[in-house]
Amino acid sequence: MTKTRTDPWDASDYLATDEDVSAYLEAAFDDGDPHLIAAALGDIARSKGMTKIAAEAGMGRESLYKALSVDGNPGFATVLKVLRTLGFRLRPSAA
Numbered sequence: 001m002t003k004t005r006t007d008p009w010d011a012s013d014y015l016a017t018d019e020d021v022s023a024y025l026e027a028a029f030d031d032g033d034p035h036l037i038a039a040a041l042g043d044i045a046r047s048k049g050m051t052k053i054a055a056e057a058g059m060g061r062e063s064l065y066k067a068l069s070v071d072g073n074p075g076f077a078t079v080l081k082v083l084r085t086l087g088f089r090l091r092p093s094a095a
Contacts, residue, residue, distance in 0.1 A: 012043045015044055018087075028040035028041075038069070038070075039072075041086075042065070042069055048086065050064060053085050057082055057085045058081065
């Protein structure tokens with residue numbers, strides 16, 4: 001029996017352009033799962049450099065990693081800070 005070789009997949013490796021980042025974030029928000037949104041923000045922050053994003057958001061790198069993990073539960077203020085740091089803003093629109 002042959003073993004199948006797999007490589008880890010990391011979304012942050014594929015977020016090269018602003019358009020990629022925007023589409024990825026939009027898809028996460030469209031899904032509506034808060035854990036998915038936090039994880040997507042984490043992927044985007046890693047693609048841009050977590051240390052840089054944490055510093056610009058006024059947070060510790062470790063805290064940001066934890067908050068934006070799949071199991072994380074960031075506060076709304078954290079989500080807004082990270083969005084702002086990444087060049088996005090949250091706007092309500094009719095469903």
